[in-house]
Amino acid sequence: MMNSAEQSTGLQLDQAGYRAWEGQPRSNWWSCLSIVRVGLMLIFRRWVFWILIGLGLLNFLFHFAFIYLKATLAVQNENIARFLDRYKVTGTGDAYAEFMFAQATICALLLAFAGSTLIGGDYRQGGMIFYLSRRIGRWHYIVGKLLTVAAVVTIVTTIPALILYIEYGTLSNSFQYFLDHPRILTGILGYGVILAVVQSLLIFAIAAWVPRTVPLVMTWLGLFVLLKGLADAMRAIDGNRYWLLLGLWDDMHRLGRYCFGSLDEKKIPSAEYCLAVLSAVCVISLVLIVQRVRAVEVVS
Amino acid sequence: MSNEHFPVPASSVDAPSALIELSHLSHFYGKFQALKDVSLKVQSGAIGLIGQNGAGKSTLLKILLGLMVPTSGGGTILGRDLLRQRSELRGRIGFMPEAESLIPGMRGVDLVGLAGELSGMPRRQALRRAHEVLSYLELDEVRYRRCDDYSVGMKQRLKLAAALVHDPELLLLDEPTAGLDPQGREAMLRLLHAIASRHGKSLILSTHLLGDIDRVCGQVIIMDRGTVLGCGRIGELRQHWQGRYRICWRELETRTDKTGSGQSFLATLRRMCPVVSPTSRESEALIEVPAGWNNLQFFEMATQSGVILSDIVPEQEDLPRLYHRLIGTEEVH
Numbered sequence: 001m002m003n004s005a006e007q008s009t010g011l012q013l014d015q016a017g018y019r020a021w022e023g024q025p026r027s028n029w030w031s032c033l034s035i036v037r038v039g040l041m042l043i044f045r046r047w048v049f050w051i052l053i054g055l056g057l058l059n060f061l062f063h064f065a066f067i068y069l070k071a072t073l074a075v076q077n078e079n080i081a082r083f084l085d086r087y088k089v090t091g092t093g094d095a096y097a098e099f100m101f102a103q104a105t106i107c108a109l110l111l112a113f114a115g116s117t118l119i120g121g122d123y124r125q126g127g128m129i130f131y132l133s134r135r136i137g138r139w140h141y142i143v144g145k146l147l148t149v150a151a152v153v154t155i156v157t158t159i160p161a162l163i164l165y166i167e168y169g170t171l172s173n174s175f176q177y178f179l180d181h182p183r184i185l186t187g188i189l190g191y192g193v194i195l196a197v198v199q200s201l202l203i204f205a206i207a208a209w210v211p212r213t214v215p216l217v218m219t220w221l222g223l224f225v226l227l228k229g230l231a232d233a234m235r236a237i238d239g240n241r242y243w244l245l246l247g248l249w250d251d252m253h254r255l256g257r258y259c260f261g262s263l264d265e266k267k268i269p270s271a272e273y274c275l276a277v278l279s280a281v282c283v284i285s286l287v288l289i290v291q292r293v294r295a296v297e298v299v300s
Numbered sequence: 301m302s303n304e305h306f307p308v309p310a311s312s313v314d315a316p317s318a319l320i321e322l323s324h325l326s327h328f329y330g331k332f333q334a335l336k337d338v339s340l341k342v343q344s345g346a347i348g349l350i351g352q353n354g355a356g357k358s359t360l361l362k363i364l365l366g367l368m369v370p371t372s373g374g375g376t377i378l379g380r381d382l383l384r385q386r387s388e389l390r391g392r393i394g395f396m397p398e399a400e401s402l403i404p405g406m407r408g409v410d411l412v413g414l415a416g417e418l419s420g421m422p423r424r425q426a427l428r429r430a431h432e433v434l435s436y437l438e439l440d441e442v443r444y445r446r447c448d449d450y451s452v453g454m455k456q457r458l459k460l461a462a463a464l465v466h467d468p469e470l471l472l473l474d475e476p477t478a479g480l481d482p483q484g485r486e487a488m489l490r491l492l493h494a495i496a497s498r499h500g501k502s503l504i505l506s507t508h509l510l511g512d513i514d515r516v517c518g519q520v521i522i523m524d525r526g527t528v529l530g531c532g533r534i535g536e537l538r539q540h541w542q543g544r545y546r547i548c549w550r551e552l553e554t555r556t557d558k559t560g561s562g563q564s565f566l567a568t569l570r571r572m573c574p575v576v577s578p579t580s581r582e583s584e585a586l587i588e589v590p591a592g593w594n595n596l597q598f599f600e601m602a603t604q605s606g607v608i609l610s611d612i613v614p615e616q617e618d619l620p621r622l623y624h625r626l627i628g629t630e631e632v633h
Contacts (some may be wrong), residue, residue: 021429024421025391034417042405121404125520129401129413130462133365134418135391 031136043114043152050296052110052155056103060160063099064167067091069169091177093167093187098186100161101253104195107156109256110247111149112220113213115203119145120211128293138293142204149200157190183261186288190259194252198278205285208292224249243265245269245277252278317469319502320364322382325373327359330396334359336526346496348513348534349506350623356508360523361472362502366390378469391420396464398475399460400417409434409443412461419466426465432559433461437491444454453484460491468589470493471503475511489515514619522626529626543589544615547598549582549607565605572601583607586615 021100043049047213066084122128131141138181165184178185203220210216225246231246245251251274257263318341319330325338335356351357362368364377366386380389399578403411409430416426418563434443437457442450447458456476463471476492477485493516495501507518513520520537522530530537547569551561576587595612602609617625 019432021421021425023421023425025466026422028387030417030422032416034423038406038410038414041410043407078415086456112627117405125404126397126399126401127403129399130403130415131418133390133397133401134415134419135387135397135420135466137387142521250327289532 028136034143036148039148056106093262103157111203112217115207116213119207123211146200150196153196161188187260191256200286205288213239323377327370339533344502346517347504348517348520355523356526394468394471396459396473404448415462416465452479486610502588510619524627536619546613548584562604565607568601
């Protein structure tokens with residue numbers, strides 16, 4: 001016989017109406033999109049990250065306004081337009097490469113802090129248990145998290161560059177600009193992919209092994225700043241330009257410029273070397289990620 | 301707080317297939333053998349998983365959840381192969397871990413909805429179901445609050461909601477009452493009982509608290525150092541203690557020397573029976589009678605001593621004693 005308390009609880013439960021779910025489960029790969037959505041929500045809901053996002057937005061708006069100003073002034077006075085052409089907001093490959101480089105720098109700073117929230121938190125606060133005890137496997141989790149970081153990078157770098165490209169072409173006298181400069185579109189997309197792939201793999205690997213915020217920020221920034229410093233120093237000592245390959249940030253930029261067709265191919269290190277170094281970094285990062293994302297950690 | 305027991309009975313013995321059937325399951329971590337040739341068969345219902353630290357409970361849970369492949373052996377859960385249908389199995393199992401497994405910054409309803417999506421539910425259905433489950437677990441008023449702001453009891457219920465959202469057939473619960481105050485523990489146990497008994501969910505309750513298992517589970521798996529020492533219905537595993545009774549008495553109203561009558565009865569019991577242990581209650585003792593004992597002798601002794609017998613209950617082995625007997629640390633009573 002149940003006592004009154006149990007009857008009361010039972011009554012509440014029955015009134016609440018637990019119902020069975022009889023739908024058909026979707027493919028596990030759909031879950032990657034859920035992981036991306038939640039990851040973006042976690043970043044865009046925090047005002048701290050908006051300081052850096054705002055900085056990127058400011059840079060974008062400056063370029064946007066500058067292109068508009070140039071287009072307006074060019075109608076009135078071509079000399080002013082030519083004067084403004086001196087600045088790298090002119091719709092050339094170089095200009096977009098520089099814009100994306102600036103945006104990517106802001107994005108790297110954003111990821112230094114967001115990496116701890118997106119990935120490090122899963123190790124520190126049990127998110128990993130939450131994800132891996134569901135139907136999805138570790139590859140779905142990995143792909144979901146990589147896509148999240150890639151989406152952040154794309155939102156901050158590639159999409160603004162594409163908008164500027166469309167704006168510049170639209171505000172030209174004709175749409176001939178798009179036909180004359182197809183390489184720019186390739187460049188924007190190519191540089192965007194390079195930034196997204198390398199940064200997402202790197203931040204995931206680092207955050208998985210160094211999940212706490214401060215060490216993560218130090219490692220992440222150290223990887224770019226210290227390596228660049230080391231590369232420059234070694235080159236100065238040794239005179240060998242291949243030392244420059246150590247600077248991962250510059251490697252990405254060189255490869256980006258190659259996509260825009262504005263890299264001096266005669267210079268060493270060439271795009272092929274940069275691609276080789278970045279590919280190696282990506283493979284190592286992936287190995288580190290797979291090692292760290294282990295389902296057996298779910299039940300400790 | 302009620303002390304009643306309400307174990308959920310196992311389904312009938314001749315059920316078509318067992319809930320879990322493991323055959324010669326072994327697992328090694330390097331050279332250390334965490335599971336040693338585990339074979340067991342349990343029917344659907346509420347099942348307790350007991351064992352000390354290092355007994356192999358967590359390893360067994362990982363294998364049941366399809367997160368780990370055993371070194372050797374195999375088995376089926378819910379009629380599905382443990383080795384080949386691991387992802388599908390996780391879709392039919394809900395897991396409530398002991399450790400905090402929440403995503404800071406997320407609202408309760410979003411978190412439970414995400415759990416549903418990760419279990420294969422479309423977003424809309426997952427969200428609707430999250431609202432339903434949160435209402436069911438009486439978290440509807442705090443569903444829009446960030447989960448890091450929840451109390452310990454709320455977090456436990458939220459974890460249960462995330463485990464329940466996709467309507468699993470089997471729930472694996474790792475220490476579900478850990479960190480709860482007595483009231484919260486009571487509520488959680490009632491909830492688990494309701495889930496198992498009213499909605500036909502099977503559950504495996506892994507805990508150190510034997511009382512929790514005694515309250516909710518009808519079956520038990522007792523593990524020690526990687527081996528299963530006992531598995532089955534608690535009632536069947538209990539040792540039949542023949543000749544052990546809990547006996548209660550009270551003094552006759554008409555007798556003037558009331559204090560002496562009880563002592564006199566106790567002294568007579570001690571003379572006649574090999575084991576007589578007064579309990580903490582007044583006028584109550586646990587006794588073991590000699591062979592060939594006739595229970596009518598109790599009444600004769602009571603009449604002679606001037607007391608009335610109010611209760612004679614055959615003593616049964618309780619879960620703690622059963623556990624200690626099986627792992628070889630039997631307490632002396």
